[in-house]
Amino acid sequence: MKVNPVRIGLMGCGEIAAKAAVPAIQATEWAQVVATMDTKIDLARDLAEKTGAAFHTDDADALVAHPEVEAVIISAPHFLHVPLGIKAAKQKKHVMVEKPIATTMKDARKLVETCRKQRVKLSVAYVKRTALDSIKAAELIRKGVLGKLTGFSLISMSEKKESYWSGGFTGRVKTDWRTKRATAGGGYLIMNFTHNIDMIQAMLNLKPRSVFAQYDTFRTKVEVEDYVSVVVRYTNGAIGTFLGSTICPGRFGAPDHIYGTHGTVVLGNPLKVFTRRKIDGLKPDEWNEIEVPKNNSRADLIENFARAIRGKGKLAVTGASGCTSLEVIEAAYRSQELGRPVVFK
Numbered sequence: 001m002k003v004n005p006v007r008i009g010l011m012g013c014g015e016i017a018a019k020a021a022v023p024a025i026q027a028t029e030w031a032q033v034v035a036t037m038d039t040k041i042d043l044a045r046d047l048a049e050k051t052g053a054a055f056h057t058d059d060a061d062a063l064v065a066h067p068e069v070e071a072v073i074i075s076a077p078h079f080l081h082v083p084l085g086i087k088a089a090k091q092k093k094h095v096m097v098e099k100p101i102a103t104t105m106k107d108a109r110k111l112v113e114t115c116r117k118q119r120v121k122l123s124v125a126y127v128k129r130t131a132l133d134s135i136k137a138a139e140l141i142r143k144g145v146l147g148k149l150t151g152f153s154l155i156s157m158s159e160k161k162e163s164y165w166s167g168g169f170t171g172r173v174k175t176d177w178r179t180k181r182a183t184a185g186g187g188y189l190i191m192n193f194t195h196n197i198d199m200i201q202a203m204l205n206l207k208p209r210s211v212f213a214q215y216d217t218f219r220t221k222v223e224v225e226d227y228v229s230v231v232v233r234y235t236n237g238a239i240g241t242f243l244g245s246t247i248c249p250g251r252f253g254a255p256d257h258i259y260g261t262h263g264t265v266v267l268g269n270p271l272k273v274f275t276r277r278k279i280d281g282l283k284p285d286e287w288n289e290i291e292v293p294k295n296n297s298r299a300d301l302i303e304n305f306a307r308a309i310r311g312k313g314k315l316a317v318t319g320a321s322g323c324t325s326l327e328v329i330e331a332a333y334r335s336q337e338l339g340r341p342v343v344f345k
């Protein structure tokens with residue numbers, strides 16, 4: 001079958017665009033970069049050269065007005081996701097935005113509503129959703145390996161170098177947006193944990209009932225948190241525990257554990273499953289290890305976005321579902337301000 005690739009304009013040509021978005025687009029025949037934009041023109045030119053895009057600019061209006069551009073991928077500081085997304089949607093361009101969709105739910109809803117009114121697709125780059133280990137785990141959980149879900153523990157204790165706060169992991173862009181609440185929306189929780197919260201809630205089809213959080217900035221000279229602990233009670237009774245940090249000496253990344261009355265699932269490759277039940281050829285009452293093929297989940301997500309634009313299938317991450325982790329994150333920050341759990345109506 002001959003594919004008609006979706007013509008993409010990149011908005012923001014910093015670290016993630018160069019490191020991940022461009023290689024992912026190049027890995028799928030369903031999308032191609034035709035234009036690039038960054039307020040730092042050198043970065044826009046660099047990615048135009050790397051992708052063969054004929055047009056580069058430092059003007060967002062020019063990018064979204066460009067007749068060749070059908071969709072944009074926004075890889076800019078968090079506080080700019082919504083204004084840039086709305087700008088693109090108003091020009092009838094489809095939008096994929098980096099995570100988080102916004103820094104507040106109020107802004108996120110504005111973007112979702114604008115894209116709905118303009119009849120353009122909106123997706124959020126939650127790349128864990130298309131990772132094959134989470135897809136396989138979701139399938140086994142649907143088949144009943146856990147019994148009744150009791151909860152999960154997601155622990156991610158990283159140690160980010162001081163240089164991260166002024167230049168990310170690669171130093172491609174000198175900037176301080178990651179250090180401030182107004183531009184980043186927060187620290188580890190909204191910057192990194194948003195992926196894990198999104199993935200687990202989507203996988204287990206969870207809706208939060210209440211959120212309690214404590215966080216602090218223990219060591220880093222920034223406004224945003226460098227250590228955070230969150231407990232979420234879901235409407236089905238399950239209790240989710242999240243613990244994350246950017247200042248853990250020695251770093252400690254425990255795999256994500258999901259618990260039920262009859263089983264435990266440990267995400268990763270191999271996927272580990274312990275179940276008391278006879279399901280899907282798994283040996284009951286012992287640990288089963290399941291090898292999962294490795295995929296380029298970002299390329300798969302971009303392909304899914306492009307195919308949905310071409311009317312071939314549904315979005316893996318819609319704008320509305322891309323808000324669900326932000327709902328919890330916003331409540332977590334509020335919880336500490338209030339000194340009590342935030343309960344959803």
Ligand SMILES: NC(=O)c1ccc[n+]([C@@H]2O[C@H](COP(=O)([O-])OP(=O)(O)OC[C@H]3O[C@@H](n4cnc5c(N)ncnc54)[C@H](O)[C@@H]3O)[C@@H](O)[C@H]2O)c1
Nearest residue numbers: 011012013014015016017038039040075076077098099173
């Ligand atoms: N760096 C990572 O590993 C990583 C991983 C996953 C997701 N992300 C997400 O990607 C997004 C961008 O992060 P990053 O690490 O690439 O940041 P970055 O600072 O390296 O790049 C952001 C780019 O946006 C540009 N920019 C600023 N204002 C702009 C505007 N008005 N219009 C267009 N471009 C503008 C900057 O000049 C910069 O080049 C964030 O949402 C981040 O959470 C980053």
